[in-house]
Amino acid sequence: MVVERSPQDAPVRMHGYANSPASMRLKGGMGRLIEALHRRLNSGRVLTGHTVQSLRKNDYHVVVESVDASGRPVTWHAEHVLLALPPRLIENTIAFEPALPEALARQWRDTATWMAPHAKYIAIYGSPFWRERGLSGEGRSARGPMGEIHDASMPGGSAALFGFLGVPARVRSTVSDEVMRTHCRAQCVRMFGPDAATPKADIIKDWAQDPRTATAMDRDATGQHAQAPASKAASGPWQGCLTGIANEWSPQFPGYLAGAIEAAGLGVQALTPGVSRAALNKELP
Structure with missing residues (x-):
């Protein structure tokens, strides 16, 4: 695990935390669950x-x-x-x-x-290069813009890192997507090395800007x-x-x-x- 405690201090490696209960991801992503449920439904009713x-x-x-x-x-x-x-x-x-x-x-x-006030950044790479350095892909940062980062690689598929932005929703709304992604890439470089600078693709999903998820009240929410x-x-x-x-x-x-x-x-x-x-x-x- 890589921890970034302040802008003045370089990131440090330390042992990660054990999750209890264990956090799990679905192979193939949540889309697989949606597809499996859809197969059980009468398509004429959807x-x-x-x-x-x-x-x-x-x-x-x-x-x-x-x-x-x-x-x-x-x-x-x-x-x-x-x-x-x-x-x-x-x-x-x-x-x-x-x-x-x-x-x-x-x-x-x-x-x-x-999830309404939150935003997530994801960067897709050709390989999980951080593992070659003995890193899990997990990170915590007090500097940001991401507060926490995780390995989102799929077995036999794309390598990826994702993180939750610690920047409040109203502040994010004043910053362009490209500027925010630039800061996120720079953070990944600081924490995981120069190979993080050139992802094959990177995107930000900001639920606070999604009218199907958030209302004006959610933009000031604490996310609890x-x-x-x-x-x-x-x-x-x-x-x-x-x-x-x-x-x-x-x-x-x-x-x-x-x-x-x-x-x-x-x-x-x-x-x-x-x-x-x-x-x-x-x-x-």
């Missing part, structure tokens, strides 16, 4: 490019009003809606008629979206895990027809991938009580 704008509750069902990729209005009717978006994003971008209970809307609005809010209305017209299933609603792991699995499983199980958790967690092909 609609992409649709943006839900409002939910209306009448005496018979929930009216889901959306627009497709061309801007054409599309309306759906449902007995129950599972919300797989962050609570804050739902409260900010979807109109409810009648309005959600004020206490519930406030809870959702005040629940920070875990929030306590899970209520996932459904306890009374009123929305009771029994609306459930939040995004990871922020996970009782045990809000904000994490495990939380997304838990929250979705609980939501589906509540609608289909005859289906066991074991069946929901059946191994993917």
Whole structure:
């Protein structure tokens, strides 16, 4: 592990930290999980490019009003809606008629979206040259712009380093992508050697600038895990027809991938009580 404690001190090597529980990555990336889940679905029921704008509750069902990729209005009717978006994003971008209970809307609005204020830099290389120097690719820095760095290489695939930017979202918004990438490359050189100067490609993903992830409130957020809010209305017209299933609603792991699995499983199980958790967690092909 390489540690950079200040601008005045050169980076130093030290033993890394043991993670408990162990942190794991999926071979082939998260896209493999999405592909495996997609294979189990009826493709005719999967609609992409649709943006839900409002939910209306009448005496018979929930009216889901959306627009497709061309801007054409599309309306759906449902007995129950599972919300797989962050609570804050739902409260900010979807109109409810009648309005959600004020206490519930406030809870959702005040629940920070875990990754929303963050940004990640990734650099792709021809080989994991840092390993030849006996380095794991892990790093911590008080100088930045990245606060932590990890080896993101794939077995038999591309070599890569990635890091989370420690620069606040509002400050990042005043700096161009190219300038930020230049500083990130310079940091990789300081910590892992001159071979880091010329990646095959490098990119920055800034979730704070993603309207499908962040709201204006998230740009000043601290990035801490929030306590899970209520996932459904306890009374009123929305009771029994609306459930939040995004990871922020996970009782045990809000904000994490495990939380997304838990929250979705609980939501589906509540609608289909005859289906066991074991069946929901059946191994993917």
